[in-house]
Amino acid sequence: MSGSETGAARPAITSQGAARPAINSRLENLRNLVPAERLGKVAEAVALGDGELEALGRGGLPLALANGMIENVIGTFELPLGIATNFTINGRDYLIPMAVEEPSVVAAASYMARIARAHGGFQTSSSAPIMRAQVQVLDVADPHGARARVLKDQDAIIAAANARDKVLISLGGGCRGIEVHVFDRTPVGPMLAVHLIVDVRDAMGANTVNTMAETVAPIIERITGGVVRLRILSNYADLRLARAAVTVPPEALKTEDYAGERIARGIVEACAFAIVDPYRAATHNKGIMNGIDPIVVATGNDWRAIEAGAHVWAARSGRYTALSNWEIDGKGHLVGTLEMPMALGLVGGATKTHPAARAALKILGVQSAQELAEVAVAVGLAQNMAALRALATEGIQKGHMALHARNIAIVAGAAGDEIETVAGALAADHDVRVDRAKEMLEALRGGKG
Ligand code: COA
Numbered sequence: 510m511s512g513s514e515t516g517a518a519r520p521a522i523t524s525q526g527a528a529r530p531a532i533n534s535r536l537e538n539l540r541n542l543v544p545a546e547r548l549g550k551v552a553e554a555v556a557l558g559d560g561e562l563e564a565l566g567r568g569g570l571p572l573a574l575a576n577g578m579i580e581n582v583i584g585t586f587e588l589p590l591g592i593a594t595n596f597t598i599n600g601r602d603y604l605i606p607m608a609v610e611e612p613s614v615v616a617a618a619s620y621m622a623r624i625a626r627a628h629g630g631f632q633t634s635s636s637a638p639i640m641r642a643q644v645q646v647l648d649v650a651d652p653h654g655a656r657a658r659v660l661k662d663q664d665a666i667i668a669a670a671n672a673r674d675k676v677l678i679s680l681g682g683g684c685r686g687i688e689v690h691v692f693d694r695t696p697v698g699p700m701l702a703v704h705l706i707v708d709v710r711d712a713m714g715a716n717t718v719n720t721m722a723e724t725v726a727p728i729i730e731r732i733t734g735g736v737v738r739l740r741i742l743s744n745y746a747d748l749r750l751a752r753a754a755v756t757v758p759p760e761a762l763k764t765e766d767y768a769g770e771r772i773a774r775g776i777v778e779a780c781a782f783a784i785v786d787p788y789r790a791a792t793h794n795k796g797i798m799n800g801i802d803p804i805v806v807a808t809g810n811d812w813r814a815i816e817a818g819a820h821v822w823a824a825r826s827g828r829y830t831a832l833s834n835w836e837i838d839g840k841g842h843l844v845g846t847l848e849m850p851m852a853l854g855l856v857g858g859a860t861k862t863h864p865a866a867r868a869a870l871k872i873l874g875v876q877s878a879q880e881l882a883e884v885a886v887a888v889g890l891a892q893n894m895a896a897l898r899a900l901a902t903e904g905i906q907k908g909h910m911a912l913h914a915r916n917i918a919i920v921a922g923a924a925g926d927e928i929e930t931v932a933g934a935l936a937a938d939h940d941v942r943v944d945r946a947k948e949m950l951e952a953l954r955g956g957k958g
Contacts, residue, residue: 529555529874534602535626536594540616551592551604551872561868565590569865578862590807590865591615592872595622597630598753598887605888606869607803612912614799617895618888624762625755631890632754633883639685639748640709640852642718642741644726646701649735656689658732659703663687666728670705670721677717682710684721703729706748711878713811713854718742744817746850747825751882753890754846762843767902773843775901776835776894783831793893794823794832797847800892804885808873809859809866811852818850833893847890851882911936914946921946927953 532554539547545566552562576582593605593615607615625631649655659666663686670684677683688704705725707718722740730737759769767775783793798819805812823832833847855878860866875881899905914932921943923931931949935941 528876532602532604532874534594534596534604534622536592536604539592539594547592554604555872555874557868557871560864561871564864564868569868570863574862574864578859588806590869591803593618593622593888593891595619595626596884596887596891597622597626598633598884600630603874603884604872605804605884606807606872607800607888608807608869609799609803611799612916613909614803614892616912617899617908618800618891621891621894621898624757625891628755628757628761630755631887633752633887635751635851635879635883636749638682638709638711638714638852638878638882640707640714640718640746641688641743641748642705642707642722643739643743644703644705644722644729644737645739646703646729646733646735646737647697649699649701649733652691652693652699652701655701655733655735656691659689659701659729660687662728662732666703666705666725666732669725669728670707673720673724674717677710677712680710682708684708701733701735704743709854711855712857713814713852713860713878715742715811715814716857744814744852745821746814746818746852747822749850749852749882750848751851751879751886752846752848753883753887754844755887755890755894756838756842756844758840758842762898764902770841772898772902773837773841776843776845776897777837779897779901780831780833780835784834785830787829790823790829790831793897794819796896797832797889797893799896800889801851801885804873804881804888805853807866807869808853808881809861809863809869810854811858814852815850818852822850833890835894835897845890845894847886847893849886849889851885853882853885854878855881907939910939910941914941917941917943917946918950921950923950 536550536554539550548565570585572585575585588608588610590606590608593607596603596605666687667684671678684705684707686706688706690702692700705718705721707714707721709717719742726737726740759773761769762772763769783790798816801815802812805815819832823829832849833845835843835845838844854860855870873881873884875884896905899908914935915928917935918928918931927950930953931946934949935946
């Protein structure tokens with residue numbers, strides 16, 4: 510199992526039930542099936558029940574449920590849900606549900622996972638699921654003195670925070686500590702930010718920590734002599750980190766056109782570009798999020814929170830840089846690593862209410878929010894590897910446009926069998942354009958007519 514830092518074995522931190530039997534994520538030829546057949550294969554692999562099959566088969570979100578989730582609901586909005594295959598993480602196989610509109614993302618992740626699984630797959634670890642809530646304090650005459658008083662009385666503040674959430678305490682979570690950040694000068698005078706450091710267990714944690722912050726606000730006002738304004742979580746989840754690593758020998762990367770060493774070197778050079786240049790880093794990191802966001806969406810989690818945390822983490826040195834690192838080790842092997850905040854939950858919100866999100870979690874078979882976070886970061890690293898490999902060799906457009914061709918065929922008006930025929934012809938011509946697709950479609954229909 511992974512290198513969790515909770516000290517406890519992974520299943521002990523969850524309320525999700527027993528670990529699932531091992532599965533084989535190497536579902537060969539999945540791509541050659543139609544969606545219903547693919548669903549059948551996945552259902553067989555992870556033992557999906559009728560309810561889950563129905564949720565995945567019909568889009569998953571009844572209008573009545575949607576109406577209870579947000580305001581002024583007029584309908585639902587669907588995305589394709591794909592399955593990335595081949596993932597081995599900490600010696601265990603996972604099938605990865607990905608809800609995403611972009612072609613080539615699922616294929617690229619599956620491809621790199623196939624390469625990695627032959628060499629031990631991905632190794633992951635994570636810190637405990639610790640979130641921060643901030644309490645903003647204004648009008649403090651002696652901010653440093655107030656900081657000292659808050660820290661001296663922190664046990665009382667922690668006790669008040671923990672009195673609010675007995676369930677969390679019974680699961681082994683709760684407020685663990687206090688930090689006080691002093692801002693001597695701001696546009697509105699001196700300011701304190703009192704942080705509650707909270708172990709939120711399997712929750713994303715926003716509601717938990719927000720309630721705690723509101724609960725302790727009067728105590729903090731009393732201790733500091735100031736006025737409390739904001740009481741809200743920070744999406745900079747720098748204490749809730751997940752990490753992934755992968756090591757592959759260069760020969761595992763080689764293609765007909767490129768030697769493995771050349772590809773490994775190219776990936777390292779591509780990463781170096783992102784490390785030094787924020788223009789490149791933004792795109793490099795977007796490529797990582799191509800792997801992570803679709804899992805966040807598929808499991809009903811808050812992707813804005815994950816994006817916010819990722820980018821502030823990437824800028825934590827004061828300069829925006831790459832989230833991942835790629836290097837060549839002493840044996841000449843390519844080593845990729847990724848560490849980043851990952852505030853994902855298994856309980857609460859859409860994760861529990863959205864039937865398709867519940868089915869996606871069943872497919873993943875994760876036992877805790879920490880395990881989900883580690884899987885997401887491993888997929889982000891795989892996605893990053895795929896994009897850098899393509900960029901450093903044939904270019905991103907070749908693989909991407911071949912898969913995008915199906916979209917173009919549909920935009921041109923193709924339906925049914927025409928879609929694959931036109932897409933295949935567009936890709937073969939390396940000319941993936943709508944006007945070309947329309948010409949092909951006319952010729953195809955004319956030929957039939
Ligand atoms: N559906 C599902 N998986 C696919 C796939 C498809 N249409 N095409 C490729 N794959 C995956 C599979 O895992 C496959 O191995 P497997 O079938 O044995 O499991 C593996 O990729 C290699 O297949 P191959 O046909 O040899 O792929 P390729 O060399 O033509 O590569 C891409 C195609 C798209 C995977 C590759 O070009 C790539 O990774 N490009 C980068 C794409 C990217 O980063 N996109 C992000 C946004 S731009």
